Amino acid sequence: xxxxxxxxxxxxxxxVEGPVAIEVEGPVTIRAALDALEARYPVxxxxxxxxxxxxxxxxxxxxxxxxxxSLEPGDTPLPQQxxxxxxxxxxxxxxxxx
Amino acid sequence: MSQVRLxxxxxxxxxxxxxDGKRKKWDVSGPHFAGWEMYHVTGSPADPSRLxxxxxxxxxxxxxxxxxxxxxxxxxxxNEFKYDGTxxxxxxxxxxxxxxxxxxxxxxxPSLTDPDTVYAGAEDAALFRSAxxxxxxxxxxxxxxxxxxxxxxxxxxxxxxxxxxxxxxxxxxVIAISAAGVFRTDDGGQSxxxxxxxxxxxxxxxxxxxxxxxxxxxxxxxxSRPDTLYMQKHWDVMRSxxxxxxxxxxxxxxxxxxxxxxxxxxxxxxxxxxxxxxxDSEHFPLDGQLRVYRSRSGGNEWQALTKGLPQKDCYxxxxxxxxxxxxxxxxxxxxxxxxxxxxxxxxxxxxxEAIVHDLPAVLSVEAQTLESSSSSSSxxxxxxxxKSEKSKKTSGKKKNRRSKK
Numbered sequence: 001x002x003x004x005x006x007x008x009x010x011x012x013x014x015x016v017e018g019p020v021a022i023e024v025e026g027p028v029t030i031r032a033a034l035d036a037l038e039a040r041y042p043v044x045x046x047x048x049x050x051x052x053x054x055x056x057x058x059x060x061x062x063x064x065x066x067x068x069x070s071l072e073p074g075d076t077p078l079p080q081q082x083x084x085x086x087x088x089x090x091x092x093x094x095x096x097x098x
Numbered sequence: 099m100s101q102v103r104l105x106x107x108x109x110x111x112x113x114x115x116x117x118d119g120k121r122k123k124w125d126v127s128g129p130h131f132a133g134w135e136m137y138h139v140t141g142s143p144a145d146p147s148r149l150x151x152x153x154x155x156x157x158x159x160x161x162x163x164x165x166x167x168x169x170x171x172x173x174x175x176x177n178e179f180k181y182d183g184t185x186x187x188x189x190x191x192x193x194x195x196x197x198x199x200x201x202x203x204x205x206x207x208p209s210l211t212d213p214d215t216v217y218a219g220a221e222d223a224a225l226f227r228s229a230x231x232x233x234x235x236x237x238x239x240x241x242x243x244x245x246x247x248x249x250x251x252x253x254x255x256x257x258x259x260x261x262x263x264x265x266x267x268x269x270x271x272v273i274a275i276s277a278a279g280v281f282r283t284d285d286g287g288q289s290x291x292x293x294x295x296x297x298x299x300x301x302x303x304x305x306x307x308x309x310x311x312x313x314x315x316x317x318x319x320x321x322s323r324p325d326t327l328y329m330q331k332h333w334d335v336m337r338s339x340x341x342x343x344x345x346x347x348x349x350x351x352x353x354x355x356x357x358x359x360x361x362x363x364x365x366x367x368x369x370x371x372x373x374x375x376x377x378d379s380e381h382f383p384l385d386g387q388l389r390v391y392r393s394r395s396g397g398n399e400w401q402a403l404t405k406g407l408p409q410k411d412c413y414x415x416x417x418x419x420x421x422x423x424x425x426x427x428x429x430x431x432x433x434x435x436x437x438x439x440x441x442x443x444x445x446x447x448x449x450x451e452a453i454v455h456d457l458p459a460v461l462s463v464e465a466q467t468l469e470s471s472s473s474s475s476s477x478x479x480x481x482x483x484x485k486s487e488k489s490k491k492t493s494g495k496k497k498n499r500r501s502k503k
Binding site: 050 | 133160
C-alpha cells in the first residue's frame with residue numbers, strides 16, 4: 001500500500017481528502033503507481049499524463065523523498081520508503097509563477 | 099411562470115444565475131469547478147436539465163462534466179478526445195507543418211432532439227461527437243480533408259468554436275474554426291466543403307479571397323430561417339442567405355466592425371446584436387464606451403444600445419461565446435465581459451443592468467428559458483413570435499469605418 005498526495009484540484013475531482021492509499025501490484029515504479037492510481041480513480045485519467053502516450057503532462061511534477069523524479073523513466077522504482085507507505089508519493093502542480 | 103437560467107463559464111469556474119420571468123432579481127450559484135477555466139457550459143434543447151461543461155486547465159488538461167439536474171450536481175464524463183487515425187499536420191505559425199495535438203474543448207453543441215448526443219469543438223480544430231451523454235467521444239475526421247493542411251492557428255489557438263445544427267436538415271452542420279474559416283457538411287459529417295466565398299481578409303491573408311484561412315469569430319442562426327447566417331469575422335460583420343455558400347458584408351454604419359460575439363433575437367430573425375471592439379490590436383470598446391449594436395434589418399443599419407452600460411473608462415472585451423438570448427417576450431439579451439460583469443437586458447437590448455459585477459473573466463454565457471409546466475426549453479424558439487419577415491435589407495451608409503478599409 002502506498003500513499004499518494006494529489007494536488008488540490010485533482011483531490012476535488014476525485015472527491016477525496018488528504019492522501020489516498022493505493023495498492024500497487026508488483027514492483028512499485030512510477031508507472032505502476034500511476035496505473036494503480038488511475039485504476040482506483042478513473043476520473044484522473046488524462047489529468048496527470050496523456051491518455052494515449054502516457055507522457056507526463058508538462059506542468060505536473062513527481063516528488064518522492066525530497067527528490068524530483070519528474071524526468072525519470074516510468075519504470076524507475078520509487079524509493080523503499082514510498083513503496084512501504086512510510087513516505088507519500090507527491091503529485092504536484094508546478095508553480096505558476098507570478 | 100417561466101424562469102431564465104444563465105450558464106456562465108469563466109476563467110476561474112462556472113456560475114449559474116437564475117431568475118423568474120421578470121428578470122429583475124437573480125440568484126447566483128457557484129463557483130462550480132472553482133479555479134478551472136470553464137470554456138463553455140450549455141444545456142440540451144431536448145432536456146434543459148441536461149447540462150454539459152468543458153472544464154480545462156493548463157496543468158490538468160481537459161475534463162468534461164455533465165449534470166442531469168440543471169446544474170445542482172455534476173459528474174465527470176469522458177475526457178478522451180482521440181483524433182481518428184493519424185491526423186497528419188496543419189500549418190504552424192512559421193509556415194511549417196505541425197502535428198495535430200488536442201488541447202481543449204472550446205464549444206459544446208447538444209443535439210436538438212437527443213439529450214445524450216452532443217458535439218464538441220476542439221483545439222486543435224476538430225469536431226467530436228458523443229452519443230452516450232459524453233462518456234465517449236468520436237471524431238468526425240472528414241473535416242480535416244477540407245484542406246486541413248492549410249489551416250493555421252491564430253494567436254489564440256486553432257479552435258473549432260461554432261457548431262450550427264440545421265433544425266430542418268438533420269445532416270447539415272455548419273462549423274467555424276479560428277483561423278481556418280467556415281465549413282459545411284450536408285451528410286452528417288462524412289464530407290465537408292469550405293464555405294468562405296465572399297469573406298475578405300485583406301490584412302490577415304496574402305490572398306484576401308482565400309478558400310480557407312479566414313479568422314471567423316462567431317456565427318449565429320435563427321432556427322426559423324436556417325439558411326440565413328450572421329457572422330462576426332475578425333473584421334467585418336457578414337451575412338449569408340444560402341447556408342454559408344456565399345457571404346456579403348453587412349457592417350454598414352458600425353463604428354468599427356471588429357468584434358467577437360454575434361447573437362440573433364429569439365423572435366425576430368432579422369434582429370441581431372454585436373459588440374464592436376476597437377481593433378485587432380486593442381481589444382476593448384471604442385472610446386471606453388461599452389455599446390451593444392442592434393440591427394433590426396439583418397445588418398447594415400445599426401443602432402447603439404447604451405442605456406445602463408458604462409459610457410466612460412470601460413476597457414473590457416466580450417468574447418465570442420459570451421453572448422446569448424432567452425426566448426421570453428420581450429426577448430432577454432445577455433453578455434459577459436472579461437472584467438467579470440454579466441449584463442442583461444429584459445427588453446430586447448433597450449436597457450441594460452449588470453446582473454453580477456465581479457466574476458472572473460467571462461468566457462461564455464448561455465441562456466436557458468425554462469417553462470414552469472414542462473421541461474421543454476431551448477436557446478431560441480423555432481418560430482418567430484413577432485413577424486419581421488418583411489424587414490428590408492438596406493445598404494446603409496458606412497460611416498466612421500476603420501481607416502484601413
